[in-house]
Amino acid sequence: MNSLATFMDWLKTSQKTVVLTGAGMSTESGIPDFRSSSGWWKNIDPHTVATVTALENKYDLFHEFYSMRLTGLEQCQPHDGHYILADWEKRGFIHSIATQNVDGFHTKAGNKHVQELHGSIQTFRCHQCNESSTKEAFIQKETCQECGGVLRPNVVLFGEALPEESWTITLKNIQQADLVIVIGTSLEVYPVNQLPTMTKGKTVYINKDANPNAAYFDLIIEGKAKETLQHMQTLL
Ligand code: NAD
Ligand code: APR
Numbered sequence: 001m002n003s004l005a006t007f008m009d010w011l012k013t014s015q016k017t018v019v020l021t022g023a024g025m026s027t028e029s030g031i032p033d034f035r036s037s038s039g040w041w042k043n044i045d046p047h048t049v050a051t052v053t054a055l056e057n058k059y060d061l062f063h064e065f066y067s068m069r070l071t072g073l074e075q076c077q078p079h080d081g082h083y084i085l086a087d088w089e090k091r092g093f094i095h096s097i098a099t100q101n102v103d104g105f106h107t108k109a110g111n112k113h114v115q116e117l118h119g120s121i122q123t124f125r126c127h128q129c130n131e132s133s134t135k136e137a138f139i140q141k142e143t144c145q146e147c148g149g150v151l152r153p154n155v156v157l158f159g160e161a162l163p164e165e166s167w168t169i170t171l172k173n174i175q176q177a178d179l180v181i182v183i184g185t186s187l188e189v190y191p192v193n194q195l196p197t198m199t200k201g202k203t204v205y206i207n208k209d210a211n212p213n214a215a216y217f218d219l220i221i222e223g224k225a226k227e228t229l230q231h232m233q234t235l236l
Contacts, residue, residue, distance in 0.1 A: 003221055008235050010202055010219075011093055014179035018170075019085060020195055021099045021106070021225075024184020024208060028226040030076045031103060035186045036209070040069075051158045055127060059150055066153055067139055069121060078105040081226035084233045086110030093236070095177070098170040100185060100192050102155045115166040115173075117192055119156040127152045162191070170195065177201045184225045187213035 001009070011017065023033030033039045034046070048054055049065040086109045088094045096113035097106050102121040106114045124133040128149025133142075138151045156162055174180060178201035185207070187193040193213065196203050205214040206221045206228055214220055221228060 003219055004232070004235070006219060007204055007221065008232065010179050010204070011088075011181075011232075012236075014093075014177075014201070016173070016177045016201075017094045017179040017181060018173045018177040018199075019094050019097045020174075020180060020182045020185065020192070021097060021101060022183070022185020022187075022192075023101060024186075025081065025099070025225050026076075026079075026101055026103055026105055027184070027208075028081065028224060029079045029103075029105065031073065033184070033186075035188060046158065050155075052160060055150070055152055055157065062152075063138075063141055066121065066155070070135065070139065070153070073103060073121065076103070078109040079226045081229040082106060082109035082111075084229040087233070088236075089113065091236075094181075096173050098166075098173070098192075098195070100189070102153070115170045117156075117162050117166055117170060119154045119163065121153045121155050123154045124151055125154055126150070167191075171198065174199045179204070181206065182214070182217070183207070183229075186211060 098115045126144035126149040129147040131146040183206045203217045204219040205217040
């Protein structure tokens with residue numbers, strides 16, 4: 001049986017399917033990923049902007065980077081692939097999504113069971129006292145109304161721990177899954193890159209580029225997220 005036919009068989013027969021997505025899920029919405037040739041980290045050293053050190057010692061650089069990402073995001077919308085995953089959840093083909101993306105597009109497309117393992121760029125807080133804030137206040141570089149601290153998006157930065165509840169829920173889902181579908185991630189970043197090794201189920205890697213990190217997967221489908229999901233949708 002060819003890879004696609006095998007995938008469709010697994011998808012239809014699986015009792016609990018978990019989808020894990022990365023930045024490659026949103027590049028067809030116009031949002032750059034990180035490590036591809038056109039990715040964010042090709043021109044910016046992530047450790048200079050996406051870390052707590054940057055937030056605390058180079059706030060102007062940190063603010064400029066995340067403001068730029070926010071402005072770019074305003075022009076972008078979930079693509080058909082996001083909506084297909086929402087349809088698959090509605091029809092019972094997938095149980096839940098765990099994402100490293102902070103764009104909120106899985107929820108915006110209609111998925112109800114989404115774990116945002118790297119947080120969200122759509123909500124904001126004071127870095128010192130955790131008081132909630134707003135996108136407008138962050139963009140305007142205001143300080144916290146409660147304590148005067150600096151404002152930040154609720155993105156998990158390098159060196160920070162992941163949201164504990166999201167991680168715990170995701171780990172349970174992955175361990176119980178009989179199919180884990182990984183879409184559009186380089187599997188470069190710990191600890192999310194460990195998740196596919198923690199399931200007893202079958203593992204499928206859908207990615208635009210070949211990736212040695214995925215050598216252990218049961219099935220590898222090379223292709224773009226939106227196009228591949230659209231093709232699969234015609235077979236359901
Ligand atoms: P790390 O040093 O463990 O990085 C793991 C891998 O990612 C390494 O291969 C490293 O080369 C690469 N890497 C490190 N920082 C990067 C960055 N900013 N952009 C691209 N690649 C990067 O990273 P860490 O400081 O120990 O962070 C790990 C903790 O931070 C984990 O809990 C991780 O989930 C969390 N975290 C990281 C990111 C992120 O942007 N990668 C986002 C959310 C959460
Ligand atoms: N379809 C399928 N795969 C794609 C597409 C697409 N349209 N576009 C890009 N890809 C693939 C790339 O080939 C790459 O392997 O998606 C992967 C994206 O990998 P990264 O850019 O490393 O993004 P990600 O894995 O999500 O990064 C993890 O690193 O810096 C942090 O916080 C950031 O959460 C992110 C984490």
